[in-house]
Amino acid sequence: MTDVDRLRGAMVMSVGDLMLDEYVWGEVQRISPEAPVPVVNVSRRSYAPGGAANVAAGVAALGGRALLGGAVGDDPAAAAVRDALTATGVEPSGLVVDRSRPTTTKTRVIAHAQQVVRTDLEDRAPLPPAVEGELLDWVRHRLPEADAVVISDYRKGVVSPAVAQGVIEVARRAGKPVVVDPKGIDYANYRGATVLTPNAHDAGQAANVHIEGDDDLLKAARRLSELCGDAALLVTRGAAGMSLFASDGRIDVPAQARAVYDVTGAGDTVVAVLAVALGRGVPLPEAVDLANAAAGIVVGKVGTSTVTLDEIRERLA
Secondary structure (H helix, E strand, O other): OOOHHHHOOOEEEEEEOEEEEEEEEEEEEEEOOOOOOEEEEEEEEEEEEEEHHHHHHHHHHOOOEEEEEEEEOOOHHHHHHHHHHHHOOOEEEEEEEOOOOOOOEEEEEEEOOEEEEEEEEOOOOOOOHHHHHHHHHHHHHHHHHOOEEEEEEOOOOOOOHHHHHHHHHHHHHOOOOEEEEEOOOOHHHHOOOOEEOOEHHHHHHHHOOOOOOHHHHHHHHHHHHHHOOOOEEEEEOHHHOEEEEEOOEEEEEOOOOOOOOOOOOHHHHHHHHHHHHHHOOOOHHHHHHHHHHHHHHHOOOOOOOOOOHHHHHHHHO
16 A cells, blocks of 8 residues: 655646636525526635646645646636635746636535536637747746646646647656646647546547447547557546556556545546656556545535545545
């Protein structure tokens, strides 16, 4: 079993689509007379880093250090993201400003521990060339400090082919492992990465395979492996656990969740733990076991959450 304290102090660079997760908390006591919808009496609002920013927060919660690169707008949500990052111990120096777009914001209305509705404010257009260049310059300057790199592609416009391949190329030259959380469907963009972590639905879409059974999953994995070169694939499968497809074979890992309250941010937790572990030289199969344990913890929490080394140690005991 991996000594989880070995993971402490790892430096991880997270690059990609970051967002602000806004939570509106309240209670429902009646249905609106205007439409058949609940009326939520708001008691408070809270904010958390989302997407690539949640990966960085996850690294910090694990006792690591995080470098975060991405794009925000010139708006109050950008200030809220920076404040949320600072509160989690992440220094937001890699946030470049694109004044042509809003900061991606997901607003979730929560009543009695249940999500009532979610609204998304976003612009999925590619970054302007000057902003993209500024981000890649930051990556080239700061990547030598990192032990591992995460690319978070939520298809919000930041992870273009140039950004994905630019980050991977710099990381490979420096001998740093690259973990990709892919929502994009062109896996050739991720060629050269160490491991990709799609969920089964996204993997099926990217491979043009409708995944119903194990044969479908294997067919999708083979197609995607051809597209992304020698990268390993860690397919997250919800209640069915995870399946790792690597050059030396396949490993299936059963789910560890004891209770599922909210899957928000579970994928971010998986890639944060994988990156920290790989950055510390943990073999990939052992890193997957750690990530699986962390995923089982985070889905038992409400809202965008992170996991600590103590929680992982307790789960594995």
